[in-house]
Amino acid sequence: MVALVDCNNFYASCERLFQPRLLYKPIVVLSNNDGCVVARSDEAKSLGIKMGIPAFQIKDLIDRDRVISFSSNYTLYGDISNRVMQTLSNFSPEVEIYSIDEAFLNFSGIQNLEEYAKSIKTTVKQWIGVPVCVGVAETKTLAKIANRYAKKNFKNLGVWVIDSEQRRIEALKSTDIEDVWGIGNKYSKMLRSFNINTAYDFSQASENWVKTKMSVVGQRTLLELNGVSCLTLELISEPKNNICNSRSFGQPIISFSPLSEAISNHAASCAFKLRKQKSIASFVQVFIMTNRFSKEDGQYINSTTVSLPIGSNDSKTLIKYALVALKKIYKDGFKYKKAGVQVFGIVPENHIQLGLFDSPSNAKSKKVMKLMDDINFSNGKNTLKLAAQGFDRSWRMKNEKLSPCYTTRFKDLLIIDI
DNA sequence: TCTGGGGTCCTAGGACCC
DNA sequence: TCTGGGGTCCTAGGACCC
Numbered sequence: 001m002v003a004l005v006d007c008n009n010f011y012a013s014c015e016r017l018f019q020p021r022l023l024y025k026p027i028v029v030l031s032n033n034d035g036c037v038v039a040r041s042d043e044a045k046s047l048g049i050k051m052g053i054p055a056f057q058i059k060d061l062i063d064r065d066r067v068i069s070f071s072s073n074y075t076l077y078g079d080i081s082n083r084v085m086q087t088l089s090n091f092s093p094e095v096e097i098y099s100i101d102e103a104f105l106n107f108s109g110i111q112n113l114e115e116y117a118k119s120i121k122t123t124v125k126q127w128i129g130v131p132v133c134v135g136v137a138e139t140k141t142l143a144k145i146a147n148r149y150a151k152k153n154f155k156n157l158g159v160w161v162i163d164s165e166q167r168r169i170e171a172l173k174s175t176d177i178e179d180v181w182g183i184g185n186k187y188s189k190m191l192r193s194f195n196i197n198t199a200y201d202f203s204q205a206s207e208n209w210v211k212t213k214m215s216v217v218g219q220r221t222l223l224e225l226n227g228v229s230c231l232t233l234e235l236i237s238e239p240k241n242n243i244c245n246s247r248s249f250g251q252p253i254i255s256f257s258p259l260s261e262a263i264s265n266h267a268a269s270c271a272f273k274l275r276k277q278k279s280i281a282s283f284v285q286v287f288i289m290t291n292r293f294s295k296e297d298g299q300y301i302n303s304t305t306v307s308l309p310i311g312s313n314d315s316k317t318l319i320k321y322a323l324v325a326l327k328k329i330y331k332d333g334f335k336y337k338k339a340g341v342q343v344f345g346i347v348p349e350n351h352i353q354l355g356l357f358d359s360p361s362n363a364k365s366k367k368v369m370k371l372m373d374d375i376n377f378s379n380g381k382n383t384l385k386l387a388a389q390g391f392d393r394s395w396r397m398k399n400e401k402l403s404p405c406y407t408t409r410f411k412d413l414l415i416i417d418i
Numbered sequence: 419t420c421t422g423g424g425g426t427c428c429t430a431g432g433a434c435c436c
Numbered sequence: 437t438c439t440g441g442g443g444t445c446c447t448a449g450g451a452c453c454c
Contacts, residue, residue, distance in 0.1 A: 030422090072422090098454085182451095184453080186451065187452085215427095217452075240424095242425065243425095244424060246424085291421090293421055340423090
C-alpha cells in the first residue's frame, strides 16, 4: 500500500500560518510578477476564483478587500515544505517527495491504515500548522484518487483508504476523467468524445485501445486504476537533464543593457544549479520575447544556442557565452517582456571532455566558484556576484505583496507583544 | 496597465551503422 | 514480379505534472 500526503491549498496555508487573522478569509497567492492566481484558500475557491486566472481580472474583489492577495514567497514555502517532509519521514522509511506540497509514503506492513493516516494528518497539523489530506491505496494513481476523494467528501477527516473493490469502484465513479493523474486537457477531451467521462469509464476501456490512443503512458494509468502497480516510489532524485531559468520583467525593457543584466543573472542561476547537482553543461541557449498579449506593439521572439568549447558550470563562462548568444538575437525597437537561459548537454562534472589542445586547468575557477557559493550560502543569495549581473535591476519582477521570510531571516522573525 | 515558471517522458521520423 | 535485417542516435513535437 502507498499513501499520498498532499497539503491543502499549500501556499495559502503557509501565508496563513503567521497571520491567524486570515483564517476563514478568502486569500489568494499570485504567481511570479504578481501575474496569475496559483493558490486559493477554500473561501476564495467558493467565491468562484479559478486557478490560473490573471490577477487583474479579479482586481475588483481584491480592491474591495474581499480577497487578500500575496506575491509568491518561495523562500517561505520551500522552508515550510522541508519541515513537512521532515515530519513525514517519521512515519515511513520510504518517502518520495513528489512536489513542493506532496509526498508518497510506503505504507506496506502497516496494520490499521486509516488510524495511521489520521495520525499523520494530526501530527503535521500540530507540528507545522499545515492542513493535509491523506489518500491510501494499492497504487500511486489510486492513492491520488483516494486523496482527492478525501478532500472532496471528507474534508474534516482528511483521510480515505481504498482497501476494497467496492471502495475502489465508488471512488473511480466519483472522479471526473480530467481529474485522473496523467490525463490532462487533450486526453480528457478525446476520451469524453468517446463517452468516457469518469475514471471508472476509463478503467473499463480495453488495454489495446488505450495503448493505441495514448501510448504506454495511458496504458500505465489504466493498469494503475485497476490496481496493477506500474509506478514505483522514486526515492533518489536523479540529477536534472534540463535546467532553465527565466522570468517576465516587472516592466518592459527597451534597451540592451538591462536585458544583458537579466540574462547574466539567469546564466549565473543555471551555473549555480549545475554546481549544486555536480554537473556541467555543454550548450547554452538564450531566449527573449516581447509581450505576446500586446496587440499594439510589434512582436519578436527568438532564441539561439551556443556551444561551449569545454563543458562548464562556472558562472563566468556561462555568462560569457550567454551574452554572445544574446548579441546574436537582440534587436532594437522592441519592448521585451521575458527572457531566459537554458542549458543542455548536462553530464556529471567528472565527465569533462577536453579538446585536443586543452589542458585541464579549471582548478582556479572551481575554487572561486566554491568560495562564492559558500559566502552566498551563509550570508544570503547574491551577497557576492559578478559585475555583469548588474546593480540596477530595473527589470526585476513585480512582487508588491510579498510577505516576510518568517522562518529564514532574522529581521523577519515574528515579534509577539504580551 | 496588468496574463508564471520549471520540469518529465514518449513517439515518430530521419540519418546513420554493419 | 522482384528490392534484407537488425540496430543506434538525434531532434521535434506532443502529451503530461506541480
